[in-house]
Amino acid sequence: MPRIRLEGLVKRYGAVQVLHGIDLEMDENEFTVFVGPSGCGKSTTLRMIAGLESVSEGEIYIDEKPVSHLEPKARDLAMVFQDYALYPHMNVARNMSFALRLQRRPKAEIEQKIAAVAETLGLTPFLERKPAELSGGQRQRVAMGRALTRDSSTFLFDEPLSNLDAKLRGQMRAELALMSQRVKKNMIYVTHDQIEAMTLADRIVVMNGGYIQQQGTPEQLFKNPVNKFVAGFLGMPPMNFLDGELTHRDGTMFVSGNGFDVRLTQARSQSLQHVASKEVVLGIRPSDLSHDEKAPEDRSLSLGIVVSEYVGAQTVLLCDCGGQKIEVELKSETPVRAQGNMRFSINPEGIHLFDRQSEIAL
Numbered sequence: 421m422p423r424i425r426l427e428g429l430v431k432r433y434g435a436v437q438v439l440h441g442i443d444l445e446m447d448e449n450e451f452t453v454f455v456g457p458s459g460c461g462k463s464t465t466l467r468m469i470a471g472l473e474s475v476s477e478g479e480i481y482i483d484e485k486p487v488s489h490l491e492p493k494a495r496d497l498a499m500v501f502q503d504y505a506l507y508p509h510m511n512v513a514r515n516m517s518f519a520l521r522l523q524r525r526p527k528a529e530i531e532q533k534i535a536a537v538a539e540t541l542g543l544t545p546f547l548e549r550k551p552a553e554l555s556g557g558q559r560q561r562v563a564m565g566r567a568l569t570r571d572s573s574t575f576l577f578d579e580p581l582s583n584l585d586a587k588l589r590g591q592m593r594a595e596l597a598l599m600s601q602r603v604k605k606n607m608i609y610v611t612h613d614q615i616e617a618m619t620l621a622d623r624i625v626v627m628n629g630g631y632i633q634q635q636g637t638p639e640q641l642f643k644n645p646v647n648k649f650v651a652g653f654l655g656m657p658p659m660n661f662l663d664g665e666l667t668h669r670d671g672t673m674f675v676s677g678n679g680f681d682v683r684l685t686q687a688r689s690q691s692l693q694h695v696a697s698k699e700v701v702l703g704i705r706p707s708d709l710s711h712d713e714k715a716p717e718d719r720s721l722s723l724g725i726v727v728s729e730y731v732g733a734q735t736v737l738l739c740d741c742g743g744q745k746i747e748v749e750l751k752s753e754t755p756v757r758a759q760g761n762m763r764f765s766i767n768p769e770g771i772h773l774f775d776r777q778s779e780i781a782l
Contacts, residue, residue: 422496422573423448424469424606428478431464431630438464440630441478446623451600451607455617456627456653462610463578465627469608470499470576482574498567499576502583504559506551506566512538513547516565537568540602541595557588564599574606581616593619614654618642626650648779651703651772657736660746662702663776666692674718675702675773679742683718685768692773692782699776706736706749708770715765722763723748728756 429442439461446452454462467473469480471492480488487495498519506515513534514521520530538544541561551559560580567575581589597620600607611617617624618638625635626649634646638654645651651659664677673689675682682702684692712720723739723746730752737748737756748764756762773782 422483422606424574424608425481425484426465426469426478427481429465429468429475429480430477431461431468431473432476437476438630439468439476442632444625444632444635446606446608448606449604451609451620451622452625453609453611453617453621453623454625454627455611455614456633458612460627461630462612462625462627466576466578466608466610470497471495472499496573497576498570498572498574499578500560500563500567500580502579504551504563504583506559506562508551511548511550512543512554512562512565515551515562516543516569518566519570533569533571537565540568540599541565555588556584557592560584560592561595564596568599568603572605574608575603577607577609579611580609581611581613589613589616596620615656618654624654626653628653644781645772646781648701648703648774648781651774651781655705657706657747657749659703659705659772661774662704662741662744662746664700664702666695666698666700666773675700675771677702677742678744679723679740680721681718682721682766682771684771688768688771695775695782697775697777700782701774701776701779703772703774704746704766705770706747708767709748709764710767711750711754711762712765713763715763719768720763720765721746722761724761725757725759728758 424446426442426444429439431439442465454465456462464473468475471490475488479486516534517530538547541564543561543565546554546558581592584592593616609620621638623635624638624641626633628649634641634650641650642654662677664675667674667676672686673684673692721741723741725737726740727738729736733752735750735752735756739746739748775782
């Protein structure tokens with residue numbers, strides 16, 4: 421499979437620049453997910469790779485060959501769109517075989533390919549149906565099947581699950597994960613849903629404002645975000661942020677603010693000796709807090725319970741910490757004092773610190 425490389429990629433619409441020098445290399449057989457809020461440039465990047473948008477500056481390389489001047493059909497790519505883009509007058513089999521018929525492939529080859537792909541995607545019983553007779557999830561599988569029958573080197577997905585309800589989206593995520601294991605191809609996937617990104621990706625590329633904020637494996641980005649934006653974007657419920665200040669007492673560092681005074685580990689204190697700014701943001705994921713009334717005050721938070729949300733295996737608490745809101749994720753069997761105060765110990769390995777001005781991780 422080819423390696424895809426973006427070098428200094430810029431996109432302008434008139435005087436408005438929406439991509440600012442994107443540099444990225446995607447390895448062979450890799451499932452790469454672009455994720456970020458609406459308007460961050462992720463779909464524009466995908467459409468430029470596909471050849472559906474022109475390149476203002478920079479270059480796209482596939483196997484070290486520049487392709488930004490090539491028409492979409494010359495790039496050996498297959499794309500799955502958000503709105504399925506199926507032909508309503510054709511049945512499933514003809515929709516899936518459309519590109520093969522345009523290429524005038526032998527009938528036996530087309531039938532064999534359709535049968536194999538339909539079996540992989542669970543579409544065999546629906547081959548004679550029209551798109552209007554299918555559910556949203558089935559239509560999306562047909563759109564993926566049409567891409568698979570082309571046997572392209574790379575598959576591009578532009579928010580393919582965004583039109584589905586929550587249950588179907590979960591089922592389709594699992595099917596996509598299975599498909600990526602069976603089909604050894606490059607896959608580039610765009611979504612605004614961080615759960616899709618975390619569950620599907622070999623590599624996540626987090627974008628914001630036309631820039632790549634960070635790229636890496638889901639675990640790398642979740643555990644070691646480079647800035648406050650990445651930390652807050654990945655994870656559900658999202659990371660909590662509390663404004664505080666770094667202080668040095670008793671040979672170690674503390675993060676202090678309204679309603680909290682947290683001692684850092686010795687190793688973390690040593691790593692922060694060089695930090696010039698004392699104004700920081702303390703980041704703690706809801707899952708890194710656990711109920712413990714006997715926890716030391718300098719390794720815990722005393723929080724006022726505002727709202728308790730039961731969500732099955734977990735209970736999510738919205739709490740008050742010195743006037744700042746913070747969420748806690750607990751096992752549902754944990755007893756909760758409604759409208760009362762509870763103490764929560766902090767996992768010391770789950771403490772993240774960010775410079776308050778630059779928002780870069782410390």
